[in-house]
Amino acid sequence: PPPAQPPTPPRRQAQTQRAPGRRPAHPGQRLRPAGRPTRRAPAAPPPAGGSAPILGQTHGAPVPIPPPVKFEVVASARQRQGPAGARLLCRLNGSERALEVHDDFYVGGGEDSDLCLSGGYAPRRAALVVKVEGRYRVYNTSPLPETVLVNGKGIQGHADLVDGDELSIYGVALTFEAS
Numbered sequence: 001p002p003p004a005q006p007p008t009p010p011r012r013q014a015q016t017q018r019a020p021g022r023r024p025a026h027p028g029q030r031l032r033p034a035g036r037p038t039r040r041a042p043a044a045p046p047p048a049g050g051s052a053p054i055l056g057q058t059h060g061a062p063v064p065i066p067p068p069v070k071f072e073v074v075a076s077a078r079q080r081q082g083p084a085g086a087r088l089l090c091r092l093n094g095s096e097r098a099l100e101v102h103d104d105f106y107v108g109g110g111e112d113s114d115l116c117l118s119g120g121y122a123p124r125r126a127a128l129v130v131k132v133e134g135r136y137r138v139y140n141t142s143p144l145p146e147t148v149l150v151n152g153k154g155i156q157g158h159a160d161l162v163d164g165d166e167l168s169i170y171g172v173a174l175t176f177e178a179s
Helices: none
Strands: 054-058 061-064 070-073 086-092 095-101 104-108 115-118 127-132 135-140 148-150 157-160 166-169 172-178
Touching: 086 127, 095 104, 135 148
Parallel strands: 104 115
Antiparallel strands: 054 061, 070 115, 086 095, 086 172, 104 127, 127 135, 135 157, 148 166, 166 172
């Protein structure tokens, strides 16, 4: 016969604090242990040198989303596809520059971006302008619709562009011109 093993003590279950009628969402979930208050991280201090633009709201509280520190137009390492079919007029600090849009145009902090954003809030890919069935469309790749605006309205997903549309991508002002 196999050697006898000592009996294992029964497991103690943690005491839990539970509101009447409240059950865990799934079988393995534990409720907060009794006597231990929940802690939240302190709120971040407001930005120095004034307030950032308010672009969205979460649960009634404004969410500041500052624009990127700077942007620059770079010669992308990507191969250009198709002839230039549109232009984006880029404005910042009183200067304006026309940027050619071929079949696609990338905006973000990535190395392959055509309009490169930099700063603490600049994502690798902020937006794409893509030619689809002869028309141009802007895609917001951010989870926040307030980061890409078309004619002052935040977009989630994509929006078709027409000549004269005003865009704002992470605070960079652009005007779309169809050729």
